[in-house]
Amino acid sequence: MTAEKEGQQAIVTNNDHLVQSDNPDHPANLIPSLCAKFWTLGWVTGTGGGASIREDDLVYIAPSGVQKELMKPSDIYVLSLAAQVKSLDKRQRVYLRSPPAYKPSQCTPLFLAAFTKRHAGCCIHTHSHWAVLVTLILERQKSTEFRINSIEQIKGFGRGFGKSGNLGYHDTLVIPVIENTAQEEDLTEFLEEAMDRYPDTYAVLVRRHGVYVWGDNVHKAKTQCESLDYLFQLAVEMKRLDLPWITDIEPVEPTASS
Numbered sequence: 146m147t148a149e150k151e152g153q154q155a156i157v158t159n160n161d162h163l164v165q166s167d168n169p170d171h172p173a174n175l176i177p178s179l180c181a182k183f184w185t186l187g188w189v190t191g192t193g194g195g196a197s198i199r200e201d202d203l204v205y206i207a208p209s210g211v212q213k214e215l216m217k218p219s220d221i222y223v224l225s226l227a228a229q230v231k232s233l234d235k236r237q238r239v240y241l242r243s244p245p246a247y248k249p250s251q252c253t254p255l256f257l258a259a260f261t262k263r264h265a266g267c268c269i270h271t272h273s274h275w276a277v278l279v280t281l282i283l284e285r286q287k288s289t290e291f292r293i294n295s296i297e298q299i300k301g302f303g304r305g306f307g308k309s310g311n312l313g314y315h316d317t318l319v320i321p322v323i324e325n326t327a328q329e330e331d332l333t334e335f336l337e338e339a340m341d342r343y344p345d346t347y348a349v350l351v352r353r354h355g356v357y358v359w360g361d362n363v364h365k366a367k368t369q370c371e372s373l374d375y376l377f378q379l380a381v382e383m384k385r386l387d388l389p390w391i392t393d394i395e396p397v398e399p400t401a402s403s
């Protein structure tokens with residue numbers, strides 16, 4: 146059986162058992178439950194945004210254009226990463242499991258970039274207002290990088306792919322910004338380019354659109370996405386107060402009490 150997917154033909158078989166589990170941490174259960182939480186944060190409203198999880202060779206993907214907070218495990222696509230990488234036609238997706246009556250998320254090639262180029266275990270895409278506002282502020286500054294330092298929450302970020310430990314309080318967090326494209330999948334080459342230029346980054350902002358954030362596993366992708374959204378909100382408020390995102394201000398010395 147074949148079906149029209151992402152404008153391409155995709156091979157479809159019906160391995161329903163791949164999305165059936167009583168374990169709440171099974172990716173087919175976790176994607177719907179995470180997206181329901183993300184919806185309350187305004188990250189995946191109006192069908193925008195989403196999340197994908199990789200467990201070894203298997204990649205779990207949401208359908209396109211659905212209310213992401215109302216998804217069910219039976220709505221989830223499953224793809225073999227090895228078969229995908231081996232496929233001669235890189236745009237053809239090799240689905241092991243495909244729900245009827247849907248197309249897979251348009252974010253699929255971007256999620257796959259995080260899995261193949263960064264060996265990520267989870268990738269989250271949000272349309273958070275804070276992420277979009279940060280890209281608008283940076284657009285005015287003609288900047289293609291978000292930089293912030295001397296904020297405790299920076300410690301919520303890993304040092305980079307293949308590196309152990311997290312950033313420290315005195316480190317600067319740098320997130321590249323790429324320009325939006327009319328079609329989500331056309332962002333892929335620019336996302337991959339940003340990954341090459343910023344090998345330590347765990348996130349890429351998309352101008353006037355949102356952000357892609359990944360991590361070695363679901364826990365890391367989620368907490369990094371939360372830390373980043375916290376920092377984006379803080380940065381927007383700092384901008385309103387005319388406070389700089391980068392500071393070399395010396396720590397305030399405690400004054401002797403009289």
Ligand SMILES: CSC[C@@H](O)[C@@H](O)C(=O)COP(=O)(O)O
Nearest residue numbers: 191193194195209210250251252
């Ligand atoms: C509100 S439409 C948003 C989409 O075009 C896209 O940006 C997106 O994030 C979700 O794509 P989808 O294919 O529904 O998973």
Ligand SMILES: [Zn+2]
Nearest residue numbers: 193194270355
């Ligand atoms: Zn999007």
